[in-house]
Amino acid sequence: MTAVLSPAGPAGPAAPSAGAVAAGRRARSRRRRTVLGVLVAILLVVVVVTLCVGEKTYSPAQVLQVLLGERVPGATFNVETIRLPRMLTGLLVGLGFGMGGVVFQTMLRNPLASPDIIGVSAGSSAAAVVAITVFGLSGTALSLVAVVCGIGVAAAIYALSWRGGVHGARLVLIGIAVGAMLDSVIAYAMTRAGVYDANEALRWLTGSLNSAFWPGVGPLAIAMAVLLPVLLALSRRLSALQLGDDAASALGVRPDRTRLALVVVAVAVVSVATATTGPIAFVAFLSGPIAHRLVRGTGSLLVPSALVGALLVLVGDLVGQHLLVARFPVGVVTGVLGAPYLLWLLARTNRSGGSL
C-alpha cells in the first residue's frame, strides 16, 4: 500500500535551488492532502460496511433508512441498537488510541515509546483487572476506576522520571519498570479469581468491543470531543519540541511545560479509550508509524494517525467478528497483525537510529 502511494521520492540535485525546495514542499503538501482524503474515504466505506454486515446483512439503503429514523423490521434493532454503538465506540476509541499514541512517540522521539509499551496503559489495565476479579465491577464503575488509575499511574511515572526536567529515555525506562510491576499485580489478580472472571479479565486485557452499547457512547464521545481538539491545538508546540529543547525554547515554547501538558492530555485520551474497550493491542503503537509512512511529509502526524487508528480498530473488529474460525475480540486481530510489524520496526529503527 505504501509503495503504491509513494512518489518516486524527492530526487533533488546536491544543492537544491529555492525553486526545487518550494516544488518539493508543494508536492509533499499535495501528497498529505491526498493521503488524508483517501483515509477518510476508506474510513467511510468501512463504517458503512460495519453497519451493513453481520449475522444478517442489510443493504446500505436499508441502513440509511434506519439512520434517518424510519422503522425497518429487524434492521432497526440490529443496526440501531447493536451495530451503531459498536461502530461509534470503535471509531472514537481508534481515533483516541491513534492520536494519543503518536503524541507519545513524537514527544519521546522513539516509535517504540507508545503508551502500551512504556507502561502508561498498564495502570488502567491493572486497575480494571483488579476491579473485575476482586470487586466484580463492570460498566461505568469499571471505566471510572480505569481512567482514574491510568492517569494516576502515568502521573507517578512522570514524577519519578523528573530530575530537573524529564528526559525521554528516563521516562521510557521507568515506565517499563512500573509496567513490569503492574503486570505482576495483574498476574496475581488472575490467580485469585474464578476461572470465569479470569477469562473475562483476559478478554478485557486483549481489548474488545463486545460491551459497546449506547450508555457508554455518550461519555466517550464527550471526552474525545473535549480532549482531541486540545491535542490538536498543542500540535504546533509538539513540532517545535521535535527540534530539541533548546531550539524549542528559542521558538518561544517552554519545553517542560509543553511536555507536561501533552502528557496529561494524551494520557487522559488513552486512559478513556482503554477504560471503554480495554487496551486494544498495538493500535496506539502501530498508528503513528503507519501514518508516517503514508504521509512521508514533515507535517503533524496527529490527524493521519488518528484516522489510521480508527481504521485499524474497525477493520480489526470486522475481521475478528466475521472472517475467522471463532469470534475473536478486536485486540487479538490487531495483536497478531501488530506483533510481526513491531519486531520488524524494532530491528529497522535500531539499525538506522531514526526517530519515527
Add this chain to the structure above:
Amino acid sequence: MTLSTTATPADLAPRRPASARPRRALGLAVCALAVVVAVVCSLAFGSRVVGWSDVVSGVLHPDDSIAQAAVASRVPRTLLGLLVGAALGLAGSVMQGLTRNPLADPALLGVSSGASLFVVLGMAWVGLTTLTQHIWVAFLGAAVASLLVYAIGSMGREGATPLKLALAGAATSAALLSAVSMVLLTRTDVLDTFRFWQVGSIGRASYSDIGQVVPFLVVGAVLAVGCARGMDAIALGDEVATGLGQRVGLVRAVGGVAAVLLCGASVAIAGPIGFVGLVVPHLARAFTGPSHRWLLPYAAALGAALLLAADVVGRVVARPQEVEVGIVTAVLGAPVFIAIIRRQKVREL
C-alpha cells in the same frame, strides 16, 4: 528480617581496594550466613505457624502430625529457592557483564515471555500437562526469546545500550504475550492452568522436578565462572579486551549460553521471577567492586538469600494464603530498578 541481615555487610565491608581480599572473603562469609538465616526462616515460617521443635523434627524425621508435614513440605521449596535464586543472580551478573549494561535482567528482557508462549503452545497444541513436560518447552522458549531480544537490541552502531535493550525486551514481550492471549481466549482450560504458572512460584516443585533442572544449572554456573576473567576484560571495552588477549566473541558466546541455561532452567521450573537478576548484581558490586571472580559467588549467595527472603515474606503477609514469590520480587524490585535509572546520567542510557 532476612533482608536486614543481607544489608549488614554494607556496614561491615565498605569498598576499600587496599585491603580488598580479606574484606571480600569476610563479606562472602557474611553472605553465606545470610543464606543460612534465609534457609532457617524459609523452613520455620509459612502459612501455618509451627513451633521450633516441630521444625527440627519435621526436617529430620517427619511424623504424621500436620505441623511436621508442613515443615517437610517446605524442604524442597527451600532447596528450589536456593537454586533458582543463585541461578538468577548469576544469570543477571553475566548478562550485565556481557552487555556492559546495568539494566539487564532475565525477566525484563523478554526471556520469561518467550517461555510463557512456548508453555502455552505446548499446553494447547501438544497437550502437555505435567510440570516436567513444561520444563522442556519453557527452556526452549527462553532460549529463543533471549537470542531474539539480544539480536534486536544490539543492532546498530552503539551496540546494546540500556535503553535499546530494555525497549527491545518490553516490545518483544508485548508481541509474544499478545500471541499468548490469543491462544488463551479460545482455550479456557489452558488459561486455568497457565495463570498459575505465570506468576512465578517456587511452591509447587517436587524433588524429581528439581533433579531435572540441576544439570542445566550446574553447567550454566560452571560456564559463567569460566568466563569471569573474560568479562572483566570486556568491561574495559571490546578493543581493550582483544588487546589483552581475550577472545571477545568466544567469551560472549560462552557467557550467552551460560545465561540462557541459568535463566531458562529457572523460568522453566519456577515460572517468570523478575528483578532478582537485576538487583542482585548491583547489591553484590557494592561489596566486591567490578571483579567478576568475586562478583559471581557474591551474586549467587545474595540471589539465593534474596529469593528465599522474598518467598518467606510472601508466605507470611497473606496468611493463611500465599503471595507468590514472583509478585513479591516485582513489587520490591521495581523501586530498586527505578532508583538505578534515576542515578544514571542520561547520556549513559
